[in-house]
Amino acid sequence: MSKRINGPSGDDLGENLTLPVPETLYATYAVALTAPIPDPGELAHDEIAARTRPPLRDLVLGMLGSPMVTLDQRPATEFPPLPADLLAAYGASPAALAALDTAPHILAVRAAYRPGHPPAHEWAARAIAGAVAAARTAPVIDVFTPRILAHDDLTRSLPGPDGAVRLTDWMLLPHTSGPHGFWFTTKGLARFGLPELQTENVPPALVVPWGRLLNGLARRVLDLWQDRLPAGEQPLVVDLPETVSVGLADVAAAQGTDEPPDREVTVRLRLDTPGEPGTSGARDETGAPEEPVLTVLPAEDGPDRLESLCAALFGAQDGRR
DSSP: OOOOOOOSOSTTOSOEEEEEOOSOEEEEEEEEESSOOSOHHHHHHHHHHHHOOTTHHHHHHHHHTSTTEEEEEEEGGGSOOOOHHHHHHTTOOHHHHHHHHHOSEEEEEEEEEOSSSSOHHHHHHHHHHHHHHHHHTOOEEETTTTEEEOHHHHHHHSOOTTOOOOGGGTOBOOEEEETTEEEEEOBSGGGGTOOEEEEEEEOGGGHHHHHHHHHHHHHHHHHHHHHTSOTTOOOSEEEEESEEEEEHHHHHHHTTOOOOSOOEEEEEEEEEOTTOTTOOOOBOTTSOBOSOEEEEEESSOOTTHHHHHHHHHHOHHHHTO
16 A cells, blocks of 8 residues: 655654554455355465456465465355345445345455455455456445445555555445434445544535545544554554644545645544543444444644634635535
């Protein structure tokens, strides 16, 4: 993933948040098949070798021949049913859902890897699922989201020769309305071992600019996380700054574009653990608390702080849209 160029900022100033580092991260993708594949491993190897450029090709082939990757092909009835309502919410068409519902076999592609850079578990599992699906003209389901990945979108999301990817290809930013504004929460940082980001009570006029700011902040937080997990080392915990800067360069990096380091703003992160008094935390569809989250707050208290942050980062006009 592309790295942010550091400049003067609020990072590493003030208090820190201590986050546990998972021992192992897992990625799972499902390929819906109209007929079983005689040897999924052989097909995956041949397709990756033919379709994937190095260095990703070498990483995937190395993992494919190891216990870090498993290919589990079974009748679809032997797997838990895919959540059709969530797939539809994340863009699946009725025709795509019908095709999944009638697919007689599923190939589950699973990969495991340590936290840090590169996120080899995600890159390998997605590349293998995409290569097999392309050979069989089959849909791929990203089980984490869950979302059906179009072939072109899947291919575009994989790292090129320089190892750069767009975070927005690996993370969604759903938001729901409430009585006091919109609730935003990222869906994707957990792939890398991080808590998801959330913000509550975002005014309707700020839905677009605040979403862009959160994309950039997610990119920035992920860079900080990966910088503290050097290759070959795996600490039990990582300290991240409670106060973090996010700039136009971060927003551009999340979308895979270039932007000269220009304007920056500072936000505060609060680690909310389910069950703690006075915290909200992420909730599942039933309203039950899920995993800890990082709540994004203005660095300074005051009225209209979210609007002020958006205006300072994007300009007064864009900050109100």
